[in-house]
Amino acid sequence: GEDVEQSLFLSVREGDSSVINCTYTDSSSTYLYWYKQEPGAGLQLLTYIFSNMDMKQDQRLTVLLNKKDKHLSLRIADTQTGDSAIYFCAESFVNRDDKIIFGKGTRLHILP
């Protein structure tokens, strides 16, 4: 079945790197996503990676995909107070084109 798991909380000092991890069970996923949800706001797509890629970098964001271990991570370099949010890992599938399966989200808390 489809399941996406994430740890619920992460605390990081301002200026350090944050690494948010995610594991998934269904290896037929085609795209994996990271969405950000700030308080009271909707889901903002941060980045996504095609399942045949290992890594994608976009400014302060680095996505690493280990397909063998079904592990996805999001690294945020030089974490800022504005990065404080809930980060959702999600996946979509070639034979189930419509829906995205989300994890429960990791709440990133920035320490001064």
Place this chain on the structure above:
Amino acid sequence: EPEVTQTPSHQVTQMGQEVILRCVPISNHLYFYWYRQILGQKVEFLVSFYNNEISEKSEIFDDQFSVERPDGSNFTLKIRSTKLEDSAMYFCASSEGLAGSAGDTQYFGPGTRLTVL
């Protein structure tokens, strides 16, 4: 930058009443979706809509729910006879193409918080 909008931002209703949640997807998008997030839980897929019909729905999306694109811009979710457990944040999303095969991004609205008393 174009965005998905949703109204109202917060809807309070009595149990047993009907509610209609409204969404305006991004104008050139062809695929529309509703998701919900019960407080503290995962964002769950409800339904997808393409070419004026439902293309996929989850087991949550039973006869209590319906979707409609009444005109060229709006996309609505109707919940009949609301129950306490329908209280959640409801997100609308839209995309140009399909997420799974084309990798087309689903853009989400800010959500409507539904509270059923």
